[in-house]
Amino acid sequence: MTLSKQLWLLISILLVSAFLGSFVFSSLSIRTYVEEQLVVKNTDTANALALTISQTEKDEALIETFMATQFDLGHFKHISLQPLTGEPIIFESGRPSESKTVPIWFKTLLPLSSPEATARVMDGWGEYGLLRVASDTDSAYGLLWSNIIRTMLWLMALLILVAIAARYLVRTITRPLEDVVRQAESIGRQQFIEAKEPNTEELKRVVKSMNLLSRNVKQLLVNERQHVEALRKSLQYDALTGLANRSVFMQSLQTLLDEGSADQEHRLLMFRVMDLLELNQRLGRKQTDQILCGVADCLSQLQGSLDVAQTVVAARLNGSDFALLISGKANLKALVTKLNEALRTSWEQCLPSEGQRVPIIIAATNIKGDDQREAIMTHLDGLLAQAEMEWPEQNSVISKSRYSGYGFSVDQWRAVLTGALDSGNLGLAVDQVKTSFDDIVLEELTLTIATPNWNIPAQHFRPWARRFGIEEAFDQRLFSEALALLETNQDKQLSVRLSQDTVSSVSFLSNMTEQLKRYPDQGHRLTLAIRESTAVTSPIHFAAFAKMVSELGTKVGLVDASAEFLSSDLLPSLGLSFIHLDPNLTTDIMNNGKEELFIQRICSVAHSVGMKVFIDEPAIDQKKQALQCGVDGFRYRKN
Structure with missing residues (x-):
């Protein structure tokens, strides 16, 4: 017997068994339902008729009229009234009617019972008689027969669909x-x-x-x-949103690169609706489609607001990815801001009850005519991965250069990362946190990857490590390197940043605990920095992590912090060493009074629980203003 026949035999047995089981169960359920309805019908009729007779004069002709009327209105086997004194009044159906649509074998296979219902007829305060009602089952058999036939047809249709799906399954096997x-x-x-x-x-x-x-x-x-x-x-446009599809977009991009001069600049934006499958499961397909159509409308509006002389292609690349290709120069920051505002408005209109931020990340970059399409798309994929790692603090990443300069494909990135872990060609980069007097408060360590052509910093390869599921391995290597550096430098205070998955990783926590117990002196001079989004989204895990680390003598800091940590009830009990404010909060301290006041409030709250406040190195004219707000130190990035 061939493999295909064996698979079909197994599938046939399963399908037939499932069909028979479902059919029998459905048939019995329908019969039970019909019998319950007969009981309800008999009971309601008996009670209603008894109440009517009880409230009228006990004239035999009038009572017979009521009973005859009720008997003619429904399918009843008999209706009888047995007075306490006198002859009974009985209405019975004549010879049983034979249903032409319901076979006798069906009645034998699924017999229906119609229990007789009784009700007492009153005459004033006394009892007049006993009323009995029983329904005829012929009409019920007709209803039962039609419902079971309909159920069988649905099950057969489902069986056919499953068989068709099984056929394709066998073909792939x-x-x-x-x-x-x-x-x-x-x-x-x-x-x-x-x-x-x-x-x-x-x-x-x-x-x-x-x-x-x-x-x-x-x-x-x-x-x-x-x-x-x-x-x-006609097939080049997305059926749901009306935008161009991926093939049209890629063709337009290639045409733009091929036909333009090498120094001609263009703009490219790509954005992604995060966790589209989860949104679809939580909100339903209809609302999810409304969200996607709203995103497309935002793109169309942005497309219409640009210079008519510019060639603009708005496309839906796949289920969750969209792109906007603009020929010529445009202000990327302004475009991203306008797009964010439109997306936020669309999100609020589609889901006014949702309190969370818009789950959309944006990547934007400049391109030139001498760029390669594959390198551009790889770079944008990396920017989206970086934006996903930074969300929800910020949802957009704007590339300062045309492309990353690496031009790695996905497989090449994987090879570079795994090779760095295996060969040990990882280096360390140090960013210093200094006070206003240039005293070094803390040194933040990050990993770099040395390749024959580049020295890749952490912010470039971290998103790819996260995508490949090996970020924890880099965290473990960074943690070990920090302990080794502290062992040889007794005066240093170091900080290392850990990812969200690492904080809840059992293997990492076990290894970290073992190393901190083995090297307590180094652990006292080490601070583990966690992003605020981790603390907000997983407060229980973060609190347990902070408690465990503090018991071992190691400090915990919060980085990329914004206003959300202020509302946490856990903040006073976390024992955090410092917070590093999100750079977006400190862009214009001099000219924005609200921003200045906001930073003052953050510093006040942080200082009240013993935390220091650090920010990225500001402009010279803003440094004094930041110190007046209460900032304790500035991080200086090394180029």
């Missing part, structure tokens, strides 16, 4: 069919190739038919070229 699948996919991409016929007889016939189809389609396309071209153009 059976390896010899892979060439046929690839050939079909090529035809779908208008690559009408003819495959070599295999030796297997069944597959040989299939491939021969596919080759015949390819030849026929090729000839058809030759004859109907204009029609096919018109159809192709």
Whole structure:
């Protein structure tokens, strides 16, 4: 027996078993429901009729009229009234009616019971008699039969759909069919190739038919070229948003690079709706589609606001990624700001009850005519990875240069990162935190990767390490290097920044605890810096981490901090050593009174719980203002 037959036998047994089980269970459930409805009908009829008779004169003719009317209104087997004195009044159906639509075997297989309902008829304060009501089951059998037939049809339709899906599953499992699948996919991409016929007889016939189809389609396309071209153009736009798709975008980008001069500058923005699958599961497809359409509308509005002389292509690259290609120069920062405002408005309109930030990250860069398309897309992918790591503190990354300068593909990045971990070609970069008197308060260590052509800083390779799931390994290496450096330099105070996943990693925490216990002196001069987003999104893990680290004599700092940490009830109990404010909070202290007041408030709260406040090195004219706000030190980045 072939593999395909074995799989089909197994699938058939499972499908038939599931069908029979579902059908039997559904049939019994429907029968139970019909019987319950008969009981309810009998009871309600008996109670209603008894109440009506109780409230009228006990005239036999009038009572018979009520009972006859009720008997004629519904399908009843009998309705009877047995007075305490006198003859009973009985209405019964005549000869049982034979349903032409319900077979006898069905009634035998699924018998219905219609329990008789009783109700007491009152005459003033005394009892007049007992009313009995029983429904005829013929109409109920008709209802039961139609519902079961409908259920069977639905189950059969579902069985057919599952069988079709199983057919495709078998096709993917059976390896010899892979060439046929690839050939079909090529035809779908208008690559009408003819495959070599295999030796297997069944597959040989299939491939021969596919080759015949390819030849026929090729000839058809030759004859109907204009029609096919018109159809192709109609398929170049995303059905949901109306934007151009990825192929149109990539073609437009290549055309722009090929036709422009080497020094001609252009702008490219790419942004991503984060956790689209989770949004779809939480909000439903309809609302998720509204969000995506809102994003597309924002792009279209931005596209319409640009200079008409500029060529602008707005595209949806895949489910969650969008892009905006602009020929000529444009202010990227202004574009990102305008786009963020439009996205925020669209988000609030789609989901007014959502309190979280807009889950969209943006990457923007300059490009020139001598750039390579693959290098540009790789660079933008890296910027998106960096923006994802920095979200929600900020959702956009604007490249200061045309591209990263590395031009690595995804596989090359993976090779560089794994090679750095294996070969040990990792270096250390040091950023110093100084007071206003240039006294060194702290030195922040980061890793660098040495390659034959570049020395790659942490902010460039960290997003890729996170994407590949090996960021914890770099954190472990950085932690070990910091302890080794502290052992040889007794006067240093060092800080290392750990990622969010590392804080909750059991293996890292176990190894860290062991090393800190082994080197307590070095641990007392080490500060572990955690991003504020980690503390906000995982407060329990962060609090447990801070408590464990402080018990070992090591300090914990908060970096990239904003206003969110002020609202945390855990802040006073965390024992944090310092906070490093987000650079976006200190861009214009001199001219922005609200920004200055805000920093003063942060410093006041931080100092009240024994924390120092650090910021990135400000401009000379803003340094004095920052000190007046209460800032304790400035980080100086080494180039």
